[in-house]
Amino acid sequence: MQGVTYSYQGATAPAVTGVDLEVNPGEWLALVGANGSGKSTLAKICNALQIPTQGVCRVMGLDSSDPANTGEIRRNVALVFQNPEDQIVASIVEEDVAFGPENLGLPSGEIQIRVDRALELTGLLEYRGRGSSSLSGGQKQRLALAGALAMSPCALVLDESTSMLDPEGRESFLGCIGELNAQGMTIVQITHRMEEAVRAGRIAVMERGRVVWDGAPELFFGGEYLRWGFEEPLEFALHRELLARGILPGATLPVAEDMLRSLCL
């Protein structure tokens, strides 16, 4: 993205202003910021759902403002929204996963392969014939993820996709995302939760439509997050204290398992 600005019709101020952001293939970028900071607009710009009013957004070299590229961009950058109820189209699990590939006009054999693979990756294979309304909240969000994965995208944009999940559902969902990233998929995760952002390889902070900070998680969690007004989770306070007492080696992330290991050894 180069100098991307986007204004909603009738809005007094642009939702996104002069954003310069590059996401590299295979990267896991966490986009954090307060409500109304423009994160979701940026997610939609990545998927060509919104076209920048100024500036350029290129996805794999394709300019999103060219309508001829829209289909290719949407195929390559899949979007998972906050509320799974808003993105499940079909009543049956496998039919919903097949919705995207069906729109791409793929033959039924290829659709079947993609559906099987997406359901397997998200752990929903045994639910394929079930009604989508009978799934739990966590399963519904995994179904939304499966629907996105069935497009065989290169990048996945998660727009606060874990905010409606319970801790167990969130852990399972993020575990799935971690595996996908390990397999080389680019992840852009929009989140409010610092304990989720800690898993990313890079963090960008948005404020009033601008990217105001962009860097490594080690730097961000070294104290930068407090500067931007993010609430400090308990494990972060513990991390800070352990660092101050020299129990933890420097430049580590506040990951509960690592801290536990350092304390026990």
Add this chain to the structure above:
Amino acid sequence: MRSLNNISLGQFIPGDSLIHRLDPRCKIVCTFMLLAGLFMASEPLDFVLWCALPCLFSRLSGTSMTTILKTGRPVVFLVAVTVFINLLWTPGHEILRIGPLRVTWEGITVAVGMGLRLFFLVIFAAMLMMTTSPMDFSAGLERLMSPIGRLGLPTSEMAMMMTIALRFIPTLFEETDRILKAQISRGADFDSGGLIRRARSFVPVLVPLFVLVFLRAENLATAMESRCYSPGAPRTRLHPLRWAARDSVAVICLFSFIAAVVALDRLVLGGVRPFR
């Protein structure tokens, strides 16, 4: 207040029965044949024979009779009103008079006939929806409407609209139930007072429900667009429709049954005709 979550109007019940496996076009054609046949019925015996169909359907689809009959619950009020109007406003031989209200023999027969027709109409439509997923239903409907599509009507968009409407029935019931409970917890009373007061008390439910529906519609449209849906663009299917021999057998069997009932009605019992 009764929960809305157990209303099974138009809901698909996943399964792998013979009826589930029939081509959706076959099931749609069969349902239309049933509805047409239903309006040709005019004898009490016809309706007794029609009762055999839900029973047979229950056996072949693995759906319990209770579930089938439950689908008629939302129209009980409509059936009651229809029966009431026909009962009191049909001219004929008077058998009872209560003040200005007259009950005639013809009124009773017409009212019972109309009530049963309406009830069966809902049951037969529900039988189709219980065994056909909305995606299959819309694909079948789209294919059946393809001749109209050649005239320029947006048949695929119409079919997709129907799929989404059906998909959102359980969600809307859940949301309505949630809003009702939220309003009850804040002191709203939906159970007391007259008809007008009760109707008025539903305004605080309808307003948030409408807002929610529009929000949902907008979010869903965005989600569909992000998954490359483009109205009118050609789509393929995970399970392409295939008309098998069993579909032809089903259509022939049902047609024969309806023809037999109509023939019995017209040729054998033709003289009586109380259920006009």
